[in-house]
Amino acid sequence: MKLPAEDELTLDQSMDFLNQLTEFNGKPPVLIMTGGDVMKKQNLAEIMHHARDLKIPFALSPAVTGLGNEGSFSLVEGSGASSISISLDGKEGFHDYLRGIGVFQKTIRTLRALKESGINIQVNTLVSGNNLTDLPWVLKILLELGIKTWEIFFLIKVGRGMDVEDVTSEQYDAACKFLVYAAGYGINIRTVEGPYFRKLSIDHNNDVSLGNNRLFSELKETAVKLCGHPEHGKDRIPVAKTSDGNGIIFVSHNGRVRPSGFLPLDVGNILDKRLVEVYEKSEILKRMRDRSNITGKCGACQYLEVCGGSRARAYFYRGEVFAEDPVCPLQLNQGESI
Numbered sequence: 632m633k634l635p636a637e638d639e640l641t642l643d644q645s646m647d648f649l650n651q652l653t654e655f656n657g658k659p660p661v662l663i664m665t666g667g668d669v670m671k672k673q674n675l676a677e678i679m680h681h682a683r684d685l686k687i688p689f690a691l692s693p694a695v696t697g698l699g700n701e702g703s704f705s706l707v708e709g710s711g712a713s714s715i716s717i718s719l720d721g722k723e724g725f726h727d728y729l730r731g732i733g734v735f736q737k738t739i740r741t742l743r744a745l746k747e748s749g750i751n752i753q754v755n756t757l758v759s760g761n762n763l764t765d766l767p768w769v770l771k772i773l774l775e776l777g778i779k780t781w782e783i784f785f786l787i788k789v790g791r792g793m794d795v796e797d798v799t800s801e802q803y804d805a806a807c808k809f810l811v812y813a814a815g816y817g818i819n820i821r822t823v824e825g826p827y828f829r830k831l832s833i834d835h836n837n838d839v840s841l842g843n844n845r846l847f848s849e850l851k852e853t854a855v856k857l858c859g860h861p862e863h864g865k866d867r868i869p870v871a872k873t874s875d876g877n878g879i880i881f882v883s884h885n886g887r888v889r890p891s892g893f894l895p896l897d898v899g900n901i902l903d904k905r906l907v908e909v910y911e912k913s914e915i916l917k918r919m920r921d922r923s924n925i926t927g928k929c930g931a932c933q934y935l936e937v938c939g940g941s942r943a944r945a946y947f948y949r950g951e952v953f954a955e956d957p958v959c960p961l962q963l964n965q966g967e968s969i
């Protein structure tokens with residue numbers, strides 16, 4: 632079995648990290664324990680129990696490639712975890728390409744077993760240029776298993792993401808429109824590095840047409856064939872307010888703090904400073920929370936406050952965290968606001 636990284640937080644440091652979460656004003660933030668594979672974290676049971684004792688709401692995001700599988704989640708039952716998120720990135724071909732041969736079937740077995748155990752489940756899906764057309768198939772699996780929460784991660788080319796293609800603007804537009812449509816099946820949808828979904832959700836809530844997109848039409852047709860017509864297509868879609876560094880903060884295995892898991896900008900370390908102090912006082916985080924610092928078409932966009940573009944994508948493509956989101960399909964003519 633792979634050994635923990637040499638600089639991984641010790642048990643004492645992990646416990647102190649949990650204590651630090653109680654220092655935020657009001658109630659502690661929601662903690663998502665992820666990895667690598669969080670099931671390999673030493674003393675995980677003790678850490679979960681401490682989080683529960685401190686009344687920190689927490690969820691786990693394990694990998695089914697490692698210790699996490701259909702028979703190994705008894706540790707989570709009764710731990711106080713509010714939910715468990717499992718990655719399902721598409722049909723068997725793409726999922727196994729990304730995560731290893733046989734992992735798709737193992738994931739489906741795991742989802743079924745978790746469903747039977749009564750734990751709240753969230754499915755996470757990475758969307759790239761390679762698996763966009765698999766989205767209706769993932770939706771079908773969610774509906775069959777009665778899973779109500781779907782979090783979509785739009786690829787930022789870090790780590791394993793380097794092996795797959797980023798979405799084009801047309802694909803990004805189609806995927807986000809499809810997610811608005813998919814919400815009509817009664818699924819609670821969230822996006823990571825896909826804030827344009829919020830712009831479209833607001834349009835949907837205001838009865839504004841989503842507009843044409845050939846790929847979107849194809850995705851919709853496939854969904855109808857697989858899942859029937861959505862029954863909640865007119866329902867309002869809740870619009871999230873958090874963004875990288877604003878209601879979201881990432882703490883790595885060694886305590887390094889970043890605005891999000893996809894934005895490699897170090898803003899501090901919990902071993903040197905309390906997390907609340909880093910979060911509230913970091914100059915870069917303060918500037919990120921002030922949307923007027925964002926430039927280009929995002930800076931001129933009427934959806935700046937609610938969307939603001941992906942800061943991680945801007946940083947990856949432009950090397951500048953306040954640049955416009957280069958994949959957004961909205962166009963800005965000179966001198967206009969969008």
Ligand code: SF4
Pocket residue numbers: 826827830928929930932933934935938939940941955956959960961969
């Ligand atoms: S231009 Fe920027 S802020 Fe406007 S919708 Fe696109 S990504 Fe969002």
